[in-house]
Amino acid sequence: MNPELKNNPLLQEWNTPFNTPPFQIIEISHYLPAVEEAVKLAEKEIKLITDNPDAPTFNNTIAALDSAGEKLGRISSVLFNLNSAETNKQLQEAAQKVSPVLTRFSNDITLNTKLFERIVKIFEKKDTAGYSTEEKILIERKYRNFMLGGAGLKEHERERFRAISEELSTLALKFDENVLEETNSWVLHLTERTELEGLPENLTETAAKEAVGREKEGWIFTLHYPSYVPFMQYSEKRLLREKMLRAYSSRAYRENEYDNRNIVLKIVNLRLEIAKMLGYRNFAEMVLGDRMADTPEKVEKFLEELYTASKPAAFRDLNTIKHFASENGQKELLERWDWAYYSEKLKKKLYDIDDEILKPYFSLEKVETAIFGLATRLYGLRFTANRNIPVYHPEVKTYEVYDNDDTFLAILYVDYHPRPGKSGGAWMTSYRDQKKEKNKDIRPLISIVANFTRPSESRPSLLSFNELTTFLHEFGHSLHGMLTKCTYESLSGTNVARDFVELPSQFMENYAYEKEWLDTFAMHYLTGEKLPEELIVKIKEAAAYNEGYACYRQLSFGFLDMAWHSLENNTDNDIADFENKVMAKTELFPHVDGLNMSAAFGHIFGGGYAAGYYGYKWAEVLDADAFQYFKETGIFNNKTAESFRKNILEKGGTEEPASLYKNFRGRDPSIDALLKRSGL
Numbered sequence: 001m002n003p004e005l006k007n008n009p010l011l012q013e014w015n016t017p018f019n020t021p022p023f024q025i026i027e028i029s030h031y032l033p034a035v036e037e038a039v040k041l042a043e044k045e046i047k048l049i050t051d052n053p054d055a056p057t058f059n060n061t062i063a064a065l066d067s068a069g070e071k072l073g074r075i076s077s078v079l080f081n082l083n084s085a086e087t088n089k090q091l092q093e094a095a096q097k098v099s100p101v102l103t104r105f106s107n108d109i110t111l112n113t114k115l116f117e118r119i120v121k122i123f124e125k126k127d128t129a130g131y132s133t134e135e136k137i138l139i140e141r142k143y144r145n146f147m148l149g150g151a152g153l154k155e156h157e158r159e160r161f162r163a164i165s166e167e168l169s170t171l172a173l174k175f176d177e178n179v180l181e182e183t184n185s186w187v188l189h190l191t192e193r194t195e196l197e198g199l200p201e202n203l204t205e206t207a208a209k210e211a212v213g214r215e216k217e218g219w220i221f222t223l224h225y226p227s228y229v230p231f232m233q234y235s236e237k238r239l240l241r242e243k244m245l246r247a248y249s250s251r252a253y254r255e256n257e258y259d260n261r262n263i264v265l266k267i268v269n270l271r272l273e274i275a276k277m278l279g280y281r282n283f284a285e286m287v288l289g290d291r292m293a294d295t296p297e298k299v300e301k302f303l304e305e306l307y308t309a310s311k312p313a314a315f316r317d318l319n320t321i322k323h324f325a326s327e328n329g330q331k332e333l334l335e336r337w338d339w340a341y342y343s344e345k346l347k348k349k350l351y352d353i354d355d356e357i358l359k360p361y362f363s364l365e366k367v368e369t370a371i372f373g374l375a376t377r378l379y380g381l382r383f384t385a386n387r388n389i390p391v392y393h394p395e396v397k398t399y400e401v402y403d404n405d406d407t408f409l410a411i412l413y414v415d416y417h418p419r420p421g422k423s424g425g426a427w428m429t430s431y432r433d434q435k436k437e438k439n440k441d442i443r444p445l446i447s448i449v450a451n452f453t454r455p456s457e458s459r460p461s462l463l464s465f466n467e468l469t470t471f472l473h474e475f476g477h478s479l480h481g482m483l484t485k486c487t488y489e490s491l492s493g494t495n496v497a498r499d500f501v502e503l504p505s506q507f508m509e510n511y512a513y514e515k516e517w518l519d520t521f522a523m524h525y526l527t528g529e530k531l532p533e534e535l536i537v538k539i540k541e542a543a544a545y546n547e548g549y550a551c552y553r554q555l556s557f558g559f560l561d562m563a564w565h566s567l568e569n570n571t572d573n574d575i576a577d578f579e580n581k582v583m584a585k586t587e588l589f590p591h592v593d594g595l596n597m598s599a600a601f602g603h604i605f606g607g608g609y610a611a612g613y614y615g616y617k618w619a620e621v622l623d624a625d626a627f628q629y630f631k632e633t634g635i636f637n638n639k640t641a642e643s644f645r646k647n648i649l650e651k652g653g654t655e656e657p658a659s660l661y662k663n664f665r666g667r668d669p670s671i672d673a674l675l676k677r678s679g680l
């Protein structure tokens with residue numbers, strides 16, 4: 001190693017407390033050379049596997065592959081975690097330079113025939129060689145990754161496979177670009193003050209600034225969420241609402257150069273071609289193979305079950321709003337551009353709780369203590385602040401987390417407030433995942449990053465209710481990451497099926513609605529007064545408000561997603577005809593020509609939710625059903641908590657999620673608890 005690499009802290013042993021990343025001595029110029037060196041090391045490790053003269057075994061191939069590239073993983077997690085939490089131009093450039101190196105490396109692995117042949121030999125004997133469940137799942141997972149990467153294809157097929165994969169990623173990018181372009185290019189430009197009726201002041205202020213920025217008089221409203229959503233909720237001008245909705249719902253469906261209809265057809269057909277090459281009936285079957293809902297039939301059955309169950313509530317919500325609209329003087333039929341407006345008006349009338357009323361009861365300091373305290377009460381965990389662990393920003397705090405018998409579990413980083421270099425939203429991530437190395441338990445380094453309201457000179461950081469549930473959510477993911485007790489890194493912690501991973505997080509959100517827990521900490525930061533009971537009731541009721549309608553809407557997207565990805569033959573259908581047929585059963589409003597969902601359905605055509613949109617509702621069913629068990633036995637019941645911990649939080653992906661769930665619950669999940677919680 002040349003001296004420069006030798007002095008690169010990313011490549012050295014981390015002699016820090018708990019071997020945490022030595023942030024204070026890492027420089028941006030260290031990343032690229034460290035990654036390149038770590039790739040070389042990983043390639044050597046892979047070569048040791050493929051050159052091994054011994055017959056392939058679980059240990060010399062599967063386990064060895066799982067632990068190969070450890071340094072590389074460690075370095076890239078520091079880089080990409082910081083690129084989200086504390087970035088700048090130079091760091092972004094470093095990440096952009098590193099990304100193709102990593103892609104090339106992972107492609108080289110998937111296309112390594114010698115390696116794949118060894119995996120196949122082990123895979124063929126997976127049911128007869130006496131492997132444990134964890135080992136069997138790891139074998140299946142590795143085999144599947146290689147197969148989906150095209151490793152099992154013949155040489156001439158591989159070329160086509162690569163071409164399709166590349167075309168699909170280009171099409172997905174183009175799809176998103178078109179939607180963005182269409183979102184940006186259309187604006188509603190108003191010049192008369194009377195046209196602003198009903199709109200909140202902060203919205204019109206932003207619209208006025210938008211106009212100034214474009215050197216225009218008056219106000220400009222856009223199709224971006226922060227402008228579009230409140231406009232639809234508050235504008236009293238029905239014709240303007242209609243105009244906005246028509247523009248929003250026809251994005252990338254306007255017969256111009258940004259039209260996505262051909263791209264949708266191309267993506268659908270190419271995905272089908274890939275699925276068929278790999279031996280599946282359709283794309284959904286291919287994608288769902290490693291999910292908890294592991295066949296298209298299971299997903300369809302699930303969606304249908306919820307559809308039937310939520311139908312009465314959806315129509316009840318619709319009729320309530322129709323009635324309310326006519327009471328408020330609307331003579332015309334209720335159209336889709338009326339929904340948000342009347343729905344918001346009625347909500348305000350029924351439950352007038354805004355954030356400013358609740359915030360004083362949720363000071364961040366108290367909330368943190370209460371959430372850690374919840375983990376203590378449920379699982380006996382202990383959190384000790386440690387100021388000697390290096391951090392990447394002075395605002396980041398670190399905790400040592402101990403189990404009820406004082407064994408060390410994990411390091412938890414928390415980074416609460418927005419900064420210019422931080423991405424929006426909140427997330428849980430890790431700098432090191434748990435695994436066992438030569439019987440030594442390597443414990444994880446977990447991090448929660450958020451954008452909670454900052455403290456000001458006059459008041460401490462006070463969280464909105466939404467921020468409270470966000471904290472609980474990310475903390476739930478963290479528990480999954482911290483309590484895990486697995487052997488192999490790629491199965492530990494949150495490395496579970498996509499439709500299972502939100503169970504621990506959404507489960508925790510339930511506590512925000514429980515008086516028994518709120519009473520332990522939700523006190524006014526100035527007066528010490530407890531959060532009044534009638535507010536808690538209102539919060540609960542407001543959460544279930546129009547849930548029938550909302551559920552129906554989510555289901556309609558789920559049906560549409562599954563329909564596109566369950567096709568078994570190529571299609572050149574008109575995408576509107578196809579969509580209208582699929583969505584007819586969940587349609588609540590009169591038909592409007594020229595609107596289309598598919599052309600702007602970025603989740604499934606631009607992003608990674610293809611044949612996965614159902615997962616939102618699936619996870620809700622699981623978390624409601626799991627929490628129902630706690631409600632029946634006591635929300636702090638230690639036996640129930642112990643079972644949740646042993647069967648779910650500790651297990652990662654080492655068993656099939658369906659059996660993990662059953663071991664915890666004693667039966668399969670049922671939709672009943674969600675129906676009850678949502679008032680359906």
Ligand SMILES: [Zn+2]
Pocket residue numbers: 473477502505
């Ligand atoms: Zn989540």
